[in-house]
Amino acid sequence: MTSSGVVTGVHCARGHNFSKSTAMFIDILAGLGVAGDAHAGKTVRHRSRVAVDPDQPNLRQVHLVASELLEELNTQGFDLSPGALGENITTxxxxxxxLPRGTVLVIGDVRLSVTGLRNPCVQIENFRPGLLKQMVGKRDDGTPLLRTGIMTTALNxxxxxxxxxxxxQLPPEPHIRLERV
Structure with missing residues (x-):
């Protein structure tokens, strides 16, 4: 089964900034992520993960956030523009x-494999007080629902x-629910 959506913005930052600047385009590099972005690489680039194990594979190469989430939060007064949450692609x-783990998102010639959820951190609270509480919800079964977007790896x-x-493009069933990566 397939469904579709649209890219509403693309973003990149060379430094480890919380937000990313909107760009005309981004170049995705297979196995690395967004060219010129601080989080691109075969191994982890997020500072907290590097501190734990700098040799672990980078499952967080390309970050996506839904524009619908930004719109919802803006109605609550958070004033979030695309790229504000550090995403590379706003959808x-x-x-x-x-989406289940292993979903492939096809954007033109680019294929991104969904690896998991971005976990919200204290930086979100520092960026906009009260925002962290809005990023963590509960699923119907009582488990945490992290709303800060999804992480992917670049297949090409x-x-x-x-x-x-x-x-x-959904993976074969049974589907595996996304967890934080």
């Missing part, structure tokens, strides 16, 4: 959080621009 029309290389379509 519309896809319930990112509910190519450019991504705003306005690009996204085709969602």
């Amino acid at each position: 519309q029309g896809i319930d990112l959080i509910e 290389s190519g450019p991504v621009t705003a306005g690009s379509g996204i085709v969602v």
Whole structure:
């Protein structure tokens, strides 16, 4: 089964900034992530994960956030623009959080494999007081629901621009629910 959505913005930051600047396009590099982005690499680049084990594989190469989440939070007064949560790709029309692990997102020639959920951290609270509480919810079964977007790995290389379509290719069943990576 496939479904579709659209890229509404692309973002990149060379430094370990909380937010990323909006760009005309981003270049995805197979096995690495976004060219020129601080989080690109075969091994982890997020500082907290490097401190634990710098040799672990980077399952957080490309970060995606739904524009619907930003819109919801903006109605609550948080004033979040695309890229504000540090995402590389802002999307519309896809319930990112509910995708199963192993889903492939096809954006033009680029294929991204969904690895898990981004875990919200204290930086979110420092960025906008009260935002961290909005990023952690509960699923129907009582387990935590992390709403700060999804993480993917780059299966191949190519450019991504705003306005690009996204085709969602679900993995074979049984589906595995996303957990934090």
